[in-house]
Amino acid sequence: MKKVLIIGGGPAGMLAACRAAECGAEVTLLEKMNKLGLKLSLTGKGRCNITNTEPQIMTFIEKYGENGKFLINTFNTFFNKELMEFLQKRGLVLKELSGGRIYPESDNSWNVVDVLADYLKKLGVHVKLGSPVIELLHYKNVIGGVIHENGTLLCDAVIVATGGKSYSQTGSSGDGYQFARVTGHRVTDLYPGLVPFNLLDMDPGLNGVKLKNVRGTVTGDDEVLSEAFGEFYFTEWGADGSVILRLSRDVKEEIQEDYLSLHVDLKPALEEQKIHDRILREINSNGKLSYKSMLKELLPEKMISYFIRKTQIPEGTKIANITKEQRETVVRNLKDLTFTITGTRSFEEAIVTSGGVELSHINPRTMESKKIRNLYFAGEILNIDGDTGGYNLQAAFSTGYVAGENAAQEQDNEEN
Ligand SMILES: Cc1cc2nc3c(=O)[nH]c(=O)nc-3n(C[C@H](O)[C@H](O)[C@H](O)COP(=O)(O)OP(=O)(O)OC[C@H]3O[C@@H](n4cnc5c(N)ncnc54)[C@H](O)[C@@H]3O)c2cc1C
Known part of the structure; x- marks a missing residue:
């Protein structure tokens, strides 16, 4: 019986362990923390967006950018449908929310962890918690085992599923990158991904303002680098939320080099001229209305004071007295409210x-x-990251599944 050792008890490691054990291997899973799936428990704001129902693999992989094509074979073996069936078969009830996002019906991510932990137990996987791996043992180009804090374990195959280096308090502190490097693998530059932006001179009045159905655009040197539509909110230091996270994926390199600009279109469904017309109609029919009262029709309540300061039009001004120039300032700020991005938040806040x-x-x-025989990598440690919407967990589960299945095979894989 082949002995398979898995480093990391996140979604990739747990699925790898389940699959390797299903395929007949004797499996040991070493997890550094005292619980399995700590990061998994935080996902989807504690609700766990497990995957996405997008049915086409070729459309699904677009969510990972250029590197998505690496996942085609993996998804041909174990895709969203297979993942959902796998979890449902083990008792997890799922539900679908907008955008094809799949969650446990309970809205409790711990239920996902528990289902996997129960199945590991049923399969007889030896789960060793509180066991950080320190080093991989390999002789020439063949893996032979690992050294962990409590001893040495010899094995026929090792799967490294140690995750990335964000939210390090969950245990994912980047240990696996070192394992990869010392065994001859290149590790690319690492950036915080799906991460909020720091904005220059944040106006305290914006803190907590939530915007829905807005368009965010990031530019650098007057070139559009990324665009996203949806919602986001301001914090005391900058901006967070789905639009911002999506934008951050596209500008991860540029943002390290220079200050970029965030342009917010508060009225993406309306052309500038339409907004002018609307304001003019209001002026003609209700000229005594104050500027502040007019803004109540255009903006979320919490944003009005900030917008008045920004446009420098006194709040009590009767709208009939608003000049053409002032009207243009209002429209310009509604269509293109601009902020300077000074950088991203740190890895500790990156998804x-x-x-x-x-x-x-x-x-x-x-x-x-391809460098070391019987050594496998799965999950976020690979140079793959996806959009929000369940894509990162699907990649972790699928690569884990495939690694587990192959690590358990008795025959040597000579094709590498
Ligand atoms: C706040 C937050 C919300 C998220 N929400 C979603 C979401 O809703 N949907 C989605 O698709 N993705 C989401 N993600 C991303 C997703 O959680 C990760 O992509 C996924 O968990 C990666 O799985 P993994 O198994 O590769 O790594 P991880 O989940 O990071 O697991 C790695 C495991 O390895 C262990 N480990 C590390 N080093 C060692 C060592 N030396 N020895 C032993 N064990 C070690 C760690 O303790 C950890 O348990 C979210 C991430 C965060 C931070």
């Missing part, structure tokens, strides 16, 4: 790590290293 183990060093059919 994922962007970058990771170089994909050309990994066999996309098996997740086995």
Whole structure:
């Protein structure tokens, strides 16, 4: 019986362990923390957006950018439908929310962890909690075991599923990158991914303002770098929320180099001229209305004071007295409210790590290293990161599944 050792008890490691055990291997899972799936428990604001129902693999992989094509083989083996069936078969009731996002019906991410932990137990996987791995043991180009804090374990195959380096208090502090490097794998530059922005001179009056159905655009040197539509909110230091996280994926490199600009279109459904017309209609029919009262029709209540300061039009001004120039200022700020982005928040606040183990060093059919035989990588440690919407967990589960299945195979994989 093949002995498979898995480092990391996140979604990738747990699925790898389940699958390797299903395929007949003797499996040991070493988890650094005293609980499995700590990061998994935080996902989807504690509700866990497990995957997405998008049915086409080729559309699904677009959510990971260029590197998504690495996942085609993996998804052909174990995709969203298979993941949902896997979890449902083990008792997890799922529900679908807008945008095809799948959650446990209970809205409790711990239920996902529990289902996986119960199945590991049923399969007889040896789960060793509080066991940080310190080093991989390999002789020439063949893996032989690991050294962990409580001893040495020898095995036939090792799967590294240690995750990225964001939210390090969950245990994912980037240890696996070092394992990869010392065994001859390149690790690309690492960036905080799906991460909020710091904005220059944040007006305290904006803190807590939530915007829905707005368009965010990031530019650098007057060039549009990314655009996203949806909602976001201001914080005391900058901006967070789905629009911002999506934008952050596209500008991860540029944002390290220079200050970029965030442009917010508060009325994306209306052309500038339409807003002018609307204001003019209001002026003609209700000229005694104050500027502040007119803004109540255009903006969320909490944003009005800020907008008055920004446009420098006294709040009590009767709208009939608003000049053409002032009207243009109002429209310009509604269509293009601009902020300076000074950078992103740190890895500690990033949903994922962007970058990771170089994909050309990994066999996309098996997740086995092309450098060291019987060494596999799965999950966020790889140079793959996706959009919000369940894509990162699907990638972790799928690569884990494929790594587990292949690590458990008795025959040596000579094709590498
Ligand atoms: C706040 C937040 C919300 C998120 N929400 C979603 C969401 O709703 N949907 C989605 O798709 N994605 C979401 N993600 C991303 C998703 O959680 C990760 O992409 C996913 O957990 C990666 O899985 P993984 O198994 O590769 O790594 P991880 O989940 O990071 O697991 C790695 C495990 O390895 C262990 N480990 C690390 N080093 C060692 C070592 N030396 N020895 C032993 N064990 C070690 C760690 O303790 C950890 O348990 C979210 C992330 C965060 C931070």
